[in-house]
Ligand SMILES: O=P(O)(O)O[C@H]1O[C@H](CO)[C@@H](O)[C@H]1O
């Protein structure tokens with residue numbers, strides 16, 4: 001147990017899907033898993049373990065932002081022997097070719113965050129996912145006849161900007177913005193574990209279209225199915 005997670009070690013599976021929203025975790029667990037068990041209520045950061053096609057898998061919220069996913073993912077990797085974390089998030093589109101509900105796969109995460117520098121003197125401004133997990137997710141998407149767009153993510157500490165899109169995100173060819181993948185990939189690197197991130201486009205910073213809070217909780221089924229399918233190949 002940790003200050004943030006009441007689970008015993010054997011209550012969490014080797015692979016964990018992590019949405020930012022704990023209620024998205026609850027929705028996916030209750031709709032797609034059998035034999036589910038809620039292993040964490042601390043701070044309402046709900047976590048569930050169940051079976052997907054007969055294989056154990058866990059789904060737990062990460063909260064919003066790098067400090068929050070930094071805590072939960074580090075504890076999962078170091079205290080719970082978790083091997084793989086797949087973030088299943090929402091993101092804002094930075095390019096016109098992405099529509100609401102498109103699903104994107106992080107091939108890298110660029111950030112101005114000091115998370116990696118403060119955590120382990122890692123000065124890299126780009127962090128990378130596991131290529132094996134990305135391949136598993138792409139295989140699942142193909143089997144499900146779903147598009148999964150690989151692209152670079154801007155992982156930001158900011159949701160509300162005074163000046164619109166961060167010019168650094170454009171200079172670094174980022175196609176979407178979200179708030180956690182950089183820290184997750186860094187934690188996987190320092191702990192010798194695996195991480196990946198897929199996100200559903202919840203809004204567009206180009207067209208200003210946006211989904212509702214309810215849709216962000218319960219309407220990202222394509223992403224959930226790709227992540228669950230991919231977990232079978234991890
Ligand atoms: O929907 P989630 O997974 O929380 O992801 C995105 O949504 C939150 C902001 O609304 C941030 O956490 C961002 O990364």
Ligand SMILES: O=c1cc[nH]c(=O)[nH]1
Pocket residue numbers: 090091092093158159177178179202203205
């Ligand atoms: O971090 C995020 C997530 C969704 N949409 C945004 O604009 N930013």
